[in-house]
Amino acid sequence: MWHQQELRLAPRSHGFHLITDEIAGGLEKLSEVKVGLLHLQLLHTSASLTLNENADPDVRHDLDAFLRERVPGDLPYFRHTLEGPDDMPAHVCASLLGTQLTLAVRDGRLALGTWQGIWLGEHRDHGGARRLIATLQGE
16 A cells, blocks of 8 residues: 655744654554555755654754754855845755654554654744655555
8 A cells, every 4th residue: 555645734943843643643544554664755955854752852952952053054154045044054954864754654553662753853943834745655
């Protein structure tokens, strides 16, 4: 079975946001898959997807602080500045973390570790709504 759908995520503030429940709850056919894979592709170049800690929000804060320190918005050699000072740093962060995830599916659920969750990294100050393509394959 193959199933593909687009999911729309509400606008979020700059930082990392746990979106596991939003993804799993939005997948129409997830409960039908006994064994398979879910591929998520974020359709943006200034946000990211990653798999990390799902319990302590300090982890999300700390990763955001780490990236802001290493990729500040005022680097004098950035040329791509027409969309604002946060745009090029957002592209750098999205490239570093990636915009795709492939996850195992088992018995109609995402097969995540106990402390794993799907994060949306919003790297713009006002990124707006985000879209992703979810492709589910399995039996």
